[in-house]
Amino acid sequence: MSALGVASAGRPRGGLLGVEMRLSFLARLALAGTRTDVLRVLLTGASAALATVALLAAATVLAIAAPPDGAVENAGYTSALLREPGLRPGVAVTLLLMTIPVLALAGQCARIGAPARDRRLAAIRLAGGTPRQAVAVAVAETGGAALLGALAGSAIQLAARELLHRPDADGRLTLPTDVTVPPLGYAIIVLGVPLLAMPAAALLLRRVSVSPLGVRRRVSRPAPGPWPGVLILLGLGGYLALLPAVGRGGATDWVPAVVLGGSLLTTLGVVLGVGWISATTGRLLHRFARRPATLLAARDLMADPWHGSRTLSALLAALVIGAGAQSARAHFIAQDEAYDGANRVYAELTGRSEEFMTFDAAFYIGATDMIGLAILVSLALATGGLLVALLERVFSQRRTHSALLAAGVPRGVLAGAVAWRVLAPALPAIALALSAGTVLGRGFFGTEVSSGRTWVELCDGPAAACADPEGAAEPPRLTSEELPEVVRAIDVPFVELGLLGAGAAALVVGTVVVATLCLRRGATPTELRSA
Amino acid sequence: MTLLQARAVVKSYGPTPALRGIDLDLEEGRILAVTGPSGCGKSTLLHCLAGILPPDSGEVRYRGRRLDEASEAERSRLRRGEFGVLFQFGMLVPELTAAENVALPLLLAGGGRRESRATALDWLGRLGVEELADTLPGEMSGGQQQRCAAARALVTEPSVLFADEPTGALDTLVGERLLGLVVGLARERGMSVVLVTHSATVAAYADAELVLRDGAVDPSGLGMSTGAVR
Numbered sequence: 001m002s003a004l005g006v007a008s009a010g011r012p013r014g015g016l017l018g019v020e021m022r023l024s025f026l027a028r029l030a031l032a033g034t035r036t037d038v039l040r041v042l043l044t045g046a047s048a049a050l051a052t053v054a055l056l057a058a059a060t061v062l063a064i065a066a067p068p069d070g071a072v073e074n075a076g077y078t079s080a081l082l083r084e085p086g087l088r089p090g091v092a093v094t095l096l097l098m099t100i101p102v103l104a105l106a107g108q109c110a111r112i113g114a115p116a117r118d119r120r121l122a123a124i125r126l127a128g129g130t131p132r133q134a135v136a137v138a139v140a141e142t143g144g145a146a147l148l149g150a151l152a153g154s155a156i157q158l159a160a161r162e163l164l165h166r167p168d169a170d171g172r173l174t175l176p177t178d179v180t181v182p183p184l185g186y187a188i189i190v191l192g193v194p195l196l197a198m199p200a201a202a203l204l205l206r207r208v209s210v211s212p213l214g215v216r217r218r219v220s221r222p223a224p225g226p227w228p229g230v231l232i233l234l235g236l237g238g239y240l241a242l243l244p245a246v247g248r249g250g251a252t253d254w255v256p257a258v259v260l261g262g263s264l265l266t267t268l269g270v271v272l273g274v275g276w277i278s279a280t281t282g283r284l285l286h287r288f289a290r291r292p293a294t295l296l297a298a299r300d301l302m303a304d305p306w307h308g309s310r311t312l313s314a315l316l317a318a319l320v321i322g323a324g325a326q327s328a329r330a331h332f333i334a335q336d337e338a339y340d341g342a343n344r345v346y347a348e349l350t351g352r353s354e355e356f357m358t359f360d361a362a363f364y365i366g367a368t369d370m371i372g373l374a375i376l377v378s379l380a381l382a383t384g385g386l387l388v389a390l391l392e393r394v395f396s397q398r399r400t401h402s403a404l405l406a407a408g409v410p411r412g413v414l415a416g417a418v419a420w421r422v423l424a425p426a427l428p429a430i431a432l433a434l435s436a437g438t439v440l441g442r443g444f445f446g447t448e449v450s451s452g453r454t455w456v457e458l459c460d461g462p463a464a465a466c467a468d469p470e471g472a473a474e475p476p477r478l479t480s481e482e483l484p485e486v487v488r489a490i491d492v493p494f495v496e497l498g499l500l501g502a503g504a505a506a507l508v509v510g511t512v513v514v515a516t517l518c519l520r521r522g523a524t525p526t527e528l529r530s531a
Numbered sequence: 532m533t534l535l536q537a538r539a540v541v542k543s544y545g546p547t548p549a550l551r552g553i554d555l556d557l558e559e560g561r562i563l564a565v566t567g568p569s570g571c572g573k574s575t576l577l578h579c580l581a582g583i584l585p586p587d588s589g590e591v592r593y594r595g596r597r598l599d600e601a602s603e604a605e606r607s608r609l610r611r612g613e614f615g616v617l618f619q620f621g622m623l624v625p626e627l628t629a630a631e632n633v634a635l636p637l638l639l640a641g642g643g644r645r646e647s648r649a650t651a652l653d654w655l656g657r658l659g660v661e662e663l664a665d666t667l668p669g670e671m672s673g674g675q676q677q678r679c680a681a682a683r684a685l686v687t688e689p690s691v692l693f694a695d696e697p698t699g700a701l702d703t704l705v706g707e708r709l710l711g712l713v714v715g716l717a718r719e720r721g722m723s724v725v726l727v728t729h730s731a732t733v734a735a736y737a738d739a740e741l742v743l744r745d746g747a748v749d750p751s752g753l754g755m756s757t758g759a760v761r
Binding site: 020021022024025028029032033034037120122123124125126127128129130131132133211212213 | 578583584603604607608610611612616618622623624625626627631632635636638639640641643644683687
């Protein structure tokens with residue numbers, strides 16, 4: 001008997017992890033659902049598959065063996081990013097960073113059909129299900145989908161390894177398809193993805209109390225204030241103040257910590273700042289706008305200002321990193337120009353044609369272009385998450401929209417409201433993210449680059465004597481002279497930043513177009529009959 | 532013997548008071564109708580008595596033990612075994628068949644699928660809807676859904692059945708048939724029933740009536756002015 005004297009039918013009988021019911025019934029409840037639930041499970045699985053592929057790719061890069069004795073690099077790969085051992089951790093970190101938009105996509109997918117699922121959980125609670133049992137049903141669904149996704153992801157990775165194993169004429173590979181991830185690493189990744197997804201699902205439900213009378217939020221969210229601006233100022237201010245102290249350009253071990261800390265704080269400020277931007281935009285629209293679409297959007301923005309933060313977070317994080325990468329690219333271009341200038345001065349002074357200062361600009365610019373490619377993939381994934389979130393919102397509000405339609409509100413007004421609600425906070429947020437990323441990049445690389453102070457040896461005498469001063473009958477006069485320092489300003493890459501911003505804005509506009517098309521299908525007065 | 536007891540139960544929703552100090556005693560095997568106008572706190576009282584909502588202050592005791600101090604999990608187990616709950620809209624799990632819905636409390640308690648289904652079929656039969664065992668709630672009429680919900684509320688043979696406007700969404704004839712069936716089964720098994728309704732016809736099925744007004748017992752109401760049902 002429990003403290004309340006519960007009789008036999010209600011007495012707990014143990015069960016898996018204390019959830020009392022049998023595993024088969026837990027699976028039945030987890031799999032019960034409509035087409036929307038199936039879509040949520042499929043997208044959760046797809047997100048897990050993408051994350052698994054990214055993690056296995058990172059593990060593969062890290063598993064490349066050290067260069068053979070006497071060699072400084074693995075000659076078997078076409079890309080220097082894979083050949084040089086010192087660059088491989090960076091490639092692995094970039095691949096790991098790509099899991100962030102994947103996880104954001106998974107988070108958005110978890111919200112699909114959530115109201116219907118929560119109603120189901122509430123009905124289970126009404127029939128005597130404990131809170132733990134309700135959470136177990138949601139966790140079992142996520143865990144099962146993530147496990148299937150992880151298995152699919154590992155199958156994709158194995159298949160890609162076979163299909164892409166195409167050595168060139170010199171026997172070199174484009175990708176490390178000759179490397180196998182150790183079995184332990186494989187197991188950790190394939191099992192780790194669902195094992196991490198399950199507590200994440202439980203954590204998402206932590207803020208939501210599944211009660212027999214329906215789902216209600218336990219914690220009310222405060223109205224957003226301008227405090228994310230403080231995070232941005234702290235992040236950028238601390239970063240810019242500390243960088244000279246720890247040594248700009250990687251002089252000490254503290255540089256990565258300062259760069260990472262400053263970037264994280266700034267990105268967090270940008271993402272959370274969307275809440276304040278939304279609320280402020282909503283207030284301004286409400287005060288000054290007179291058109292129905294803007295008034296509807298204003299109320300919506302004020303009612304849930306954090307929606308933009310949730311849905312745009314991955315996109316904005318990618319833009320901050322992307323803008324930083326473009327600043328790095330501008331730095332490498334400027335450095336190449338400075339060295340070219342120094343070589344021209346050298347040639348004028350000495351009359352020699354060989355390169356005095358060498359800089360492998362193509363390699364570094366190629367590396368930033370690789371990061372740019374990763375940013376594009378991240379933006380595509382982030383847009384997928386945004387689209388999922390937007391569609392979920394459109395479908396969850398279809399009865400409200402249907403009621404407005406029935407009351408005579410034109411569809412164009414509803415579509416306009418959706419567009420205003422998304423674009424009004426997104427456009428300033430995109431500009432903020434690009435600005436923050438540019439400041440981070442220029443803070444690290446500075447605003448100008450120089451060829452440095454260098455001394456060259458000048459030879460005053462016949463060319464033959466200068467070519468072999470020691471063997472000359474009459475030794476030439478050798479003098480040292482300082483090569484004038486060539487300084488180049490690092491341009492703000494306005495064109496690239498503009499393209500990045502315009503591309504991101506176009507992606508957001510694209511999601512709005514798809515959402516309004518779905519609004520046209522989903523919101524009809526007949527929807528009101530299915531109460 | 533007093534089965535369910537409430538003392539000075541107070542419940543508010545934000546600044547709006549719903550219950551203002553309700554006292555109530557319910558004896559075993561008795562049927563109590565809780566009546567009153569809309570918004571008087573009838574459903575909130577039922578939710579507090581059934582352990583669905585904790586009161587803000589006051590005591591709710593079941594067989595002498597404090598229900599208001601029990602954990603959410605303990606109250607859930609109580610609803611699964613000792614209490615049966617029946618709402619106006621069946622609140623069946625739409626993705627489960629009628630038999631699975633009725634067997635739900637047994638399965639949640641760790642019962643085997645086969646024996647739980649057999650028990651569920653038995654109760655569906657008593658409520659006259661055995662042929663709907665493998666039908667989804669969305670394919671049933673409102674009356675059929677409500678019969679399935681009643682079977683689910685009774686499947687564990689609870690000591691107390693809480694019914695909140697159980698016939699409110701049904702037409703008069705279907706509602707009366709359902710109520711007659713449920714009350715008959717409850718009396719047959721010596722169950723106590725707390726029946727929330729605004730219908731005098733439905734309240735007539737009860738042994739006593741508790742009238743609420745503005746969250747308090749209305750002393751001018753008919754039946755049990757103190758709320759005691761003996």
